[in-house]
Amino acid sequence: MILVLLWSITSGRYHVPFGTVLSIIVSHLVEINVTWNPTEAVVVETVRLPRVLIAAIAGAGLSLCGAVLQAIFRNPLVGPQTIGASSGAALGGVTVIFLVGFGPLVQIGAFGGAALALIAVLALHRSDDLTPILTLVLAGVVVGAFCSALVGLVTYLADPETTLQVIVFWLLGSFASSTWPQFGLIASCTTIAGAVLIGMRWRVNVLSLGDDEARTLGVNPARDRFILLAAACLAISSQVAVSGTIGWVGLIVPNLARMIVGADNRQLLPVSTFLGAIFLVAADTLARSLTAAEIPVGIITAIVGTPIFALLLRRTTRSGAA
């Protein structure tokens, strides 16, 4: 994991040797002789380090949320988009860009959008008193589709000369504008959410049996699911607020982790978190070093993710477990 992070920091248009990266980072902890030039220090400290750390946390958060959602909705093809939080956050962010332009408010807008989407999903869901799993997923799909339509409307209305470009690039997802304050936002939100989600890993196992069995095992599924969804919403919205919607990570990585350690969420959630961090850092490094111009990372994750998803779909339908 640490090796992947360091490799990522050395790579890019401006190559910084491995040893230099290590020295610059260590110099913050202990006094050592300066053997690097100021440009290298700037590239590492203010450009690449926050970017790599944000990518790692975003990947970790998305994968962890994906694993939890797949377990509590008992469906391996569910991802963070399913509960509408990603689309809601996108709508919130895009609306802010459209109305007031790009700035710190975008993050708050994304946050509010995700929360509203979750509330809408839960409100739709509550109209069914038996609270089965299916209505929750359907409510997520409905709210997600509604938000996507509104995002499309805002994109259509946006000025092609100015805001449209910003919106499109933000929607595709990028870590290009990563800064330390952004790192603070996503790190704090994801740490709180991650502590709740991983802390409740055994309850996730219980909920994965379905509501009826969870109740007979002495657990209140509705309350636990609400806490888990709220935590997932926090992590997802902070990720969207910082780097736009990034698809596939939260869908693919938990499935890969499940192939490695099995379905028990006591192992699956931590492993999924780590794999997600590595996956997204690697994808982001490729995004900025493959070509001279930077490719949005959302495109890389989609290109890598869709074939894996297709394979998973084949496997699940073959085994008849979908």
Next chain:
Amino acid sequence: MIRIENAGHRFRPEHWLFRELSVTFPSGRIAAILGPNGCGKTTLLRAICGSLVLAEGRIAIDGHVGFVPQALTADQSYCAIDMVLLGRSRYLGRFSSPGRKDRERAYECLEEVGLVSLAEQRYDRLSGGQRQLILLARALASDCKVLVLDEPASALDIANQGVVLRLLLRLAGSLGLTVLFTTHHPDHAIGIADTTLLMQRDAAHITGPTETVLTEGNLTRMYGVPVRRVDVDADEETAAAIVPLHGLRTKLPDLSVER
């Protein structure tokens, strides 16, 4: 003990599944519920387990219920010991996972059902009979006073039916559990149940000691199919079978067992 008073339930207005059901199942005894498909047996079990609220009536139980669902589906790929450990969940806080003591208790319960050797096997790769026993061990791991089983032997071959029924008999005896199970096999009720409840779609439920409830007359009326009771007296045990006369063969075979 399970006391059910004037219970009734409906999923649609004016369409009662069952009504006016009052029955008491005594502690430390085995009780069976029989009834035609759709008469509300599973619904009643869910209400007893607390996962469903009845439209009318009340249910009183001393101690909490361990529920054993039918082991038909297996979409969980947890290993057997983890399935049993899930029974400990009611004793764990929201943010805690099972510890060493929970694990020891889970192994004791696996031993109780004779499947310790399968502890690390994946649950979804076990046979139907083994899955049923794992779910039974899970209910035992919750340290319940009342054990409720939904058709525990219906999907099993006759050897495994015997394994499950003997186990229930032993659990009621050695642990003093109150055992309640639904079944479509009157023989199973005759084999192990002290009390039997015959549920009907209308309000004419019949309850009492198994021998007085599961008569040819009652079963014929309930299912609308003539039945005969056949008593078997083998070497060291007796058994009884209920044989429905479906009219599939004009001349019925001799059903008495020759020695």
